[in-house]
Amino acid sequence: MTAASSTPTGIGFKKIPNAVPLHGFVPRMVTAKQVQGALDGDVNPFNNKPHSAQYRKILEVRKKLPVYAQMTEFFEVFTKHQIIVMVGETGSGKTTQIPQFVCYSDLPHNRGKLVACTQPRRVAAMSVAKRVADEMDVTLGKEVGYSIRFEDMTEPGTTFLKYMTDGMLLREAMNDPDLNRYSTIILDEAHERTLATDILMGLLKGVAKRRQDLRLIIMSATLDAQKFQKYFSIKMDSPAPLFKVPGRTHPVEIFYTQDPEPDYVEAAIRTVLMIHRAENEGDILLFLTGEEEIEDACRKIKIEADDLLNQDPDAVGPLICIPLYSSLPPAQQQRIFDPPPSRKNPDSPAGRKVIVSTNIAETSLTIDGIVYVVDPGFSKQKVYNPRIRVESLLVSPISKASAQQRAGRAGRTKPGKCFRLYTEKDFMKELEDQTHPEILRSNLANTVLELVKLGVKDLVRFDYVDAPAPETLMRALELLNYLAALDDEGNLTALGGIMAEFPLDPQLAKMLIVSPDFKCSNEILTIVSMLSVPNVWLRPNNQRQEADKAKALLTIPDSDHLTLLNVYNSWMQNSKDQNWSWNNYVSQRALSQADNVRRQLESTMVRFDVDLISVGEGPKLYQRIREALVCGFFMQVARKEEKEYVTIKDNQKVILHPSCGLDTQPEWVLFNEFVLTTRPYIRTVTTVNPEWLLRDAASYYDIDSWKPSEAKRSLLRVREKLLGGKRGSGPPPAKKQKS
DNA sequence: GAGCACTGC
Numbered sequence: 001m002t003a004a005s006s007t008p009t010g011i012g013f014k015k016i017p018n019a020v021p022l023h024g025f026v027p028r029m030v031t032a033k034q035v036q037g038a039l040d041g042d043v044n045p046f047n048n049k050p051h052s053a054q055y056r057k058i059l060e061v062r063k064k065l066p067v068y069a070q071m072t073e074f075f076e077v078f079t080k081h082q083i084i085v086m087v088g089e090t091g092s093g094k095t096t097q098i099p100q101f102v103c104y105s106d107l108p109h110n111r112g113k114l115v116a117c118t119q120p121r122r123v124a125a126m127s128v129a130k131r132v133a134d135e136m137d138v139t140l141g142k143e144v145g146y147s148i149r150f151e152d153m154t155e156p157g158t159t160f161l162k163y164m165t166d167g168m169l170l171r172e173a174m175n176d177p178d179l180n181r182y183s184t185i186i187l188d189e190a191h192e193r194t195l196a197t198d199i200l201m202g203l204l205k206g207v208a209k210r211r212q213d214l215r216l217i218i219m220s221a222t223l224d225a226q227k228f229q230k231y232f233s234i235k236m237d238s239p240a241p242l243f244k245v246p247g248r249t250h251p252v253e254i255f256y257t258q259d260p261e262p263d264y265v266e267a268a269i270r271t272v273l274m275i276h277r278a279e280n281e282g283d284i285l286l287f288l289t290g291e292e293e294i295e296d297a298c299r300k301i302k303i304e305a306d307d308l309l310n311q312d313p314d315a316v317g318p319l320i321c322i323p324l325y326s327s328l329p330p331a332q333q334q335r336i337f338d339p340p341p342s343r344k345n346p347d348s349p350a351g352r353k354v355i356v357s358t359n360i361a362e363t364s365l366t367i368d369g370i371v372y373v374v375d376p377g378f379s380k381q382k383v384y385n386p387r388i389r390v391e392s393l394l395v396s397p398i399s400k401a402s403a404q405q406r407a408g409r410a411g412r413t414k415p416g417k418c419f420r421l422y423t424e425k426d427f428m429k430e431l432e433d434q435t436h437p438e439i440l441r442s443n444l445a446n447t448v449l450e451l452v453k454l455g456v457k458d459l460v461r462f463d464y465v466d467a468p469a470p471e472t473l474m475r476a477l478e479l480l481n482y483l484a485a486l487d488d489e490g491n492l493t494a495l496g497g498i499m500a501e502f503p504l505d506p507q508l509a510k511m512l513i514v515s516p517d518f519k520c521s522n523e524i525l526t527i528v529s530m531l532s533v534p535n536v537w538l539r540p541n542n543q544r545q546e547a548d549k550a551k552a553l554l555t556i557p558d559s560d561h562l563t564l565l566n567v568y569n570s571w572m573q574n575s576k577d578q579n580w581s582w583n584n585y586v587s588q589r590a591l592s593q594a595d596n597v598r599r600q601l602e603s604t605m606v607r608f609d610v611d612l613i614s615v616g617e618g619p620k621l622y623q624r625i626r627e628a629l630v631c632g633f634f635m636q637v638a639r640k641e642e643k644e645y646v647t648i649k650d651n652q653k654v655i656l657h658p659s660c661g662l663d664t665q666p667e668w669v670l671f672n673e674f675v676l677t678t679r680p681y682i683r684t685v686t687t688v689n690p691e692w693l694l695r696d697a698a699s700y701y702d703i704d705s706w707k708p709s710e711a712k713r714s715l716l717r718v719r720e721k722l723l724g725g726k727r728g729s730g731p732p733p734a735k736k737q738k739s
Numbered sequence: 740g741a742g743c744a745c746t747g748c
Contacts, residue, residue, distance in 0.1 A: 149748055167747040327743050358744055380744035393744060503748035658740040
C-alpha cells in the first residue's frame with residue numbers, strides 16, 4: 001500500500017516533513033519496506049542517536065522471529081482495520097514485536113500519544129518493557145516504560161510505548177473513559193480472560209465506536225480467536241480480521257491412560273517414577289492442586305526414588321523433588337532453577353529434577369529444561385455462589401486449553417512428552433474448551449462499582465464478552481446500595497465515587513472513608529492494609545507450638561482486627577530489630593507489603609480529603625475502632641445461638657475459624673471473611689455491640705421488616721433497652737446511612 | 740483445630 005491510496009476511516013493525517021530518519025512515513029500508512037529500512041538504518045528514529053552495536057546484534061535475533069516474517073501482512077491489516085484480533089502462539093514474538101511495529105506505523109511520539117500494551121501480570125509488564133527498551137536501543141523509563149501498581153516507570157512527554165497491567169489501564173479509564181492519551185491499545189493474553197481484561201474489552205469496544213482514531217489489537221491464543229473476532233465485529237457485522245502467526249516450539253508427544261485413574265495423586269507419583277526409570281535424561285514437571293498435596297507428593301516421590309537408587313544404583317540416576325507454589329518464600333521458589341543432581345559416576349544414569357507445582361507453572365513461571373509433563377487434569381478454581389455470597393476454591397477438572405498449555409511446557413527446549421492421567425475420550429468429551437472466565441466465577445461488588453464509576457448506566461445490558469449471572473450483579477448492587485455507594489436508583493453517590501478510587505473491596509473502602517468520624521482513621525488505615533495482604537502469621541510444621549505461643553503474645557483478646565493492628569504497630573516499633581519478624585513468627589514480606597499498601601492508600605486519602613486522625617489510646621480507642629469496623633462490615637455479622645454462630649439475615653450456620661484469637665465466644669461478632677473449606681468458617685473476627693448495628697447501620701438493621709428469628713428478637717430487646725434507657729426521649733439518634 | 744489455585748488495583 002502506498003501513501004496515495006485511500007486514508008483509513010476518514011481521518012486525514014498529515015505527512016510529517018522533517019522526521020528524519022522516518023522521512024516519508026505517513027501515520028498508519030507505513031509499509032513493511034519502510035520499517036525494515038528504518039530498522040537497518042544508522043540513526044535511531046526515536047531518539048536520533050546512532051544505533052549501538054548491541055542494537056544490531058539483537059536485531060539479527062529479532063529477524064528470526066516468526067512474527068518478523070509476516071511484517072508486510074501486519075502493516076496491511078493495521079493500515080486497513082481499526083480492530084484486529086491476533087493469534088500468536090508461544091515463541092512467535094508477538095508481545096515484544098507487535099507493539100514496536102505499531103509504533104513505527106502509529107508514530108505516537110510525533111503526535112503526543114502513547115501505545116499501550118497490557119499484561120495480566122506485573123512481572124511480565126516489567127520484564128517485557130525492559131527487553132523492548134533494549135531492542136529499541138532506548139533507556140527503560142524514557143521512550144519505552146511500564147506502569148504497574150506501586151511503580152510508574154514512565155516519563156510523561158517522553159514515553160510513547162507503555163507496557164502495563166490490565167488493572168492499571170482500567171484504573172486510568174476511571175478518570176479518562178475515552179482513554180484519549182492512547183492512539184493504539186493492545187490487549188495481550190486476552191485468552192486468559194482476567195476480570196480486568198474482560199471489562200476492558202467491553203469498554204474498549206464502546207470507545208472504538210466513539211473514537212475512530214483509536215486502534216485496538218486483541219492478542220490471544222488460538223482457541224478463542226473466533227469468539228473475539230465475532231465480539232469485535234463493529235463494522236457491518238463482519239468479524240474483526242484475524243492476523244495469525246505460528247509459534248516456535250518443539251513437538252510434544254501426548255500420552256493418555258487407558259482407563260480413568262481413581263486416585264490422581266497416587267497415579268501421578270507412579271508416573272513420575274516410571275519416567276524416572278524408563279525415560280531418557282530430562283526434567284519432569286508435575287501439576288497438582290495445592291500446597292498440602294504438593295508437599296505430600298514430594299515426600300513420597302523422594303522416598304520411592306531413594307529406594308530405587310539403593311536397590312539398583314546403575315539403573316537409575318539420583319533425583320531431587322522441588323515443590324512450587326506462590327506462598328513459598330522467593331528464595332525457595334528460586335530452587336526450581338537449580339541444576340539436576342549430577343551422576344554418581346561417569347557411566348551411571350543422569351540425575352533428574354522433578355518440579356511439583358500448582359498452576360503457577362502454567363502461566364506465571366516458565367522453567368527451561370522440562371522434557372516431561374505429568375498432567376492429572378485438575379486444578380483449584382475459584383467459584384462464587386451468589387446465593388450464599390461466598391467465594392470458595394474447588395478442585396475441578398481443567399479445560400482443554402489449560403491441558404494444551406501444560407503440555408506445551410514440555411517442548412520449550414527440545415521435543416518432549418506429556419502424560420495425561422485421564423483417557424483420550426475424557427479429554428475429548430468431558431473437558432470444557434476453555435476455563436470459565438473469571439467474571440463468571442467472582443463476587444463482582446468491586447467490578448460493579450468500577451463500572452458505575454466508568455459511567456456504565458445499565459449493568460445488565462453492558463456489552464460483556466460473557467455476561468455474569470444476573471443474581472451475581474444483583475448481589476453486588478445490593479451490597480453497594482447498603483454501603484451507600486449507590487442510591488436506590490443505582491446512581492453513584494459522592495461517597496461511592498470516592499470509594500471507587502481506593503484499590504480496595506467496597507466494605508474496606510467504606511470503613512476507611514468514614515473512619516475519621518470515629519477519630520481512628522490512622523488505625524483503620526493500618527487494619528485495612530493488613531487485610532489487603534496475604535496472611536502474616538507463619539506456622540512452620542515443626543514449630544507449631546512456638547508459633548502459636550508467639551501469636552498469643554500479640555493477640556488482643558476480643559478482636560482479630562485489633563490484633564492485626566497490634567502486629568503492625570509492634571513491627572514498626574521494632575523496625576531496628578532485624579530478627580523481630582522471625583522471632584515472632586510473622587511474615588516480614590507480608591508486613592512490608594502492608595506498609596507499601598498503607599502508603600498508597602494514605603496518598604489516596606490525601607487526594608480526597610479523608611483526614612488521618614488518631615485520638616486517644618487503650619480501650620476507648622479500641623472501642624471506636626470496632627465501631628468503625630461496623631460501618632463497613634455490618635452485613636457480615638453473626639450471632640451465637642447455642643454452640644454455633646448464625647449469620648444475620650442469611651441464617652448460615654458458621655463456626656469461628658481455628659486461627660481466631662477470641663478468648664470467649666461473644667454473642668455478636670463481625671467477620672472479615674466467610675471461608676468454605678472443610679466446614680463453613682468465619683475468619684478474622686471482632687466482638688461488636690449490637691447497639692452499634694442499630695445505630696450505625698440503621699437501614700440494614702431495619703429489624704421491623706425482618707422475618708421472625710432469634711436475632712430479630714434479640715435486637716428488638718436491645719432496642720427496647722436503648723429506648724428505655726432514654727426514658728421516652730425518642731428513638732436513638734440514627735446515623736444516616738444513605739446519601 | 741485449619742489453610743493459601745493464581746493474578747490485579
